Every structure is written in C-alpha cells, then in structure tokens.
Amino acid sequence: MSFAGGVIAVMLLGGGLAGLAGGIEVLGVHYRLIEGFSQGFGFTAVAVALLAATSPLAVIPAALFFGFLQAGSLAMQREVGVPSSLVYVIQGLSIVFVLCAIGLDNRRQRV
C-alpha cells in the first residue's frame, strides 16, 4: 500500500467512526437533529484519545472520565451554583498535564 493510500484509508475510517458517533447521538439520544448538538465534542474526543495514550481499550475509561466530568458539571451548577464551564478548565488542564508527563517520559527514555 502506498503512503498516500494509507493516509486516505485511515482518514476515511476515522471519519466514518466519528460520523457513527454523531449518528448514534442523533438516533439514539436526542431522536432529532439539533443544530450544533456536537459543539466541542470533537475536541473533547481528541483529549480522550490523548488521555488513553492511543490505546483503544484505554479509550473507554478515558471517555468515562470526561463523561463523569460533564455530567457532574451540570449537577454542580444546579446544586451549588458553580458555573458548569469549570469543567472545561479541568479538561484543558488535565490534557496539558498529561502531555507534559508524556513529554518528560519520552525524554527520560532517550537519555
């Protein structure tokens, strides 16, 4: 297989999986197409893949972690009035910390 062919095949597969995620969200959760329902989902998904260190099985607990955060943020806003957007701060920071940890780890392995 050529390099370009490989890239195109992987992109098609990846896009297909992402499309499947959107389809399930519409057909199985909302039962209707809401404009902009997937706002920010994609970026969070990148964070999930990263947190799982690109291991397919580790994606499940990583996705659950972000799911808990998201669900908890709404309850937090309802119960104690803390703005739910705090969850994005936690998400962003946790990704940066994981990246830093991976970066440091790579360095140690090289030395």
Added chain:
Amino acid sequence: MDKVFVVDLLTASVRIAAPLILGALGGLLSERAGVFAVGIEGMMLAGAFGAAVGAFVTGEPLAGLLLAIVAGGLIAAVVAVAVTRFRADQMVTGLAVNILAFGLTSFLLRGLFGGRAPAIRLETFSSIKIPVLCDLPAVGQILFQQSALSYVAVAIALVLHVVIYRTRAGLTLRATGENPEAVFAAGGNPNRIRRLAVIFGGAIAGLGGAVLALQDVGTFTDGMTGGRGFLALAAVIVGRWTPFGALAACLVFGAATALEVRLQGFNLAVSSYVIQMIPYVLALAVLAGLGRSSRMPQAIGRAYSAG
C-alpha cells in the same frame, strides 16, 4: 455590481480582517520559532475576554487593551512552558489551551461577577479618518477611514517584517525555527527564544481578540472567536509564514466573509448555511492547492533539548 457595493464590500473586508491579521501575526511569530500555533483561538478568546472585562470594569478602553495583551500572553505562557520545559506535543497542547481558554473565560465571566454573566455593553471604537488620504476616491473609504486597531494591525505587520528580516533578533528567531541546534552552537538558548516568541505571539493574538470585543462587537460572549483563530492559522500557512503574506491572506478571508454576509441578504435560492461555508471552503481549497511547502520552518513541531 455597482461601485458603491464594491467599495462597501472592500471596506467591510478590511474591518473583518483586522482581528485575523493580529491573530495570524501572533501565530507567525510562534511558528517561525518552531512552535505550532494551534492555540491562537484560545489566545484570541482570552484577549477578547480581557478587553471586554477590563474596559467594562474600569470604563477605560486602554485598560481593556492592556488586559487583552496580558490575557493572551498568559494563555501563551502555558503553551510556552509545556512545549519547551516539558516537551509536550505542540499540536495537542494548542488544542488543550483552546479548551482551557474557553472554560476559563466562561467561568470567570460568571465567577467574577457573583455567579451570573453581566450584561457588558461597550461603545465600539469609532473610525479614524486619516487627513487628506481619506478623501481619495474609493481607496480613501476602504483604507483610510478604519478604526484605530485596524491601523495598529497593519503597523504590527510592518514592524514584524522589519524585525524578522532586518534585525539580528529576527535572524535568531528564524534560525530557531529552522535549526535550533545551530542556534545553540552559536551560543543562543533555543528554548528561551521559543518561550519568548510564543508569549509575544500570544500577546499579539490577544490584541486580535480585543479588536473583536472592543472594535467590532462591544461585548464578550462565550466562545465569541468562533473559529477565527483557526482561520488566522490557515492565513499563516497560506501567507507562507511571512508577515505580508499572512496580511494578504487575512484580507482575502475577510473579503470572503464580507461577501458571505452580503450574499445572505440577496435571498438566493441557496441555504444560508452553505453560504456561511465560503470562507472555510476557500481556506481549505487554498491550503490543498498549495500543498506542503518547503517554506515551512524545518524544525517546527520538534522539541529541542540541549546536548
């Protein structure tokens, strides 16, 4: 198309391009030092937040501008430290700070004002007429009756061009993006140069956010940059990593956006959502057409470690 329409369209293009130009120049500084500038969106958003809140609380637009620069620089500082000190992946760090900036601005907007987002209404900057030049037919209205920060954007492009190509600091900056080992061998500190470039870039991108908040809209809303940071990033690449190239690319994207807004008013038999795609389709098409260029800083994306 009559003349009034064209002049009006081009005037709007320049106005819409101003925040993009500043965002792109900030990104360019970072990329020229060898650090991907995916976080521009977040830096611009933080800048817009700083500008709106600073101007709202003090009643002084200048305080807003200052806070915008600081806010953009702070988000950039997170990137700078993560990618140099900790060798974090540059692309994903950029994405992460975009999420961080979105959450932080939205949270602080409510947290700072007792739990509810305040209704911020600021008077937007009025246009400044450059004497004599503003009376030129057509060109005068398009270029010389813009608002203050649009002139600042062009001025910063000029300054960056001179600094990058005509000064020793600019040479070191470019060398850091191309070959950090050579800079180290010549006695420089590539990681320190990268940190400075990223933070300065963030400050400029923050100013771009301030254009949105203080000059275009007059308020702050959650996620108000709406992808402009990514458009600015595309402009850096389309502009071949040069200040004037990025400036031109931003003007083209500005024109596409201005055209999009006007087309929606024509009641065309095309969905307005399709028309809204114009600037992004254009960016994608130009990027695909240009392909991967050898002009890209050679060491971009690669962490540098001494020794």
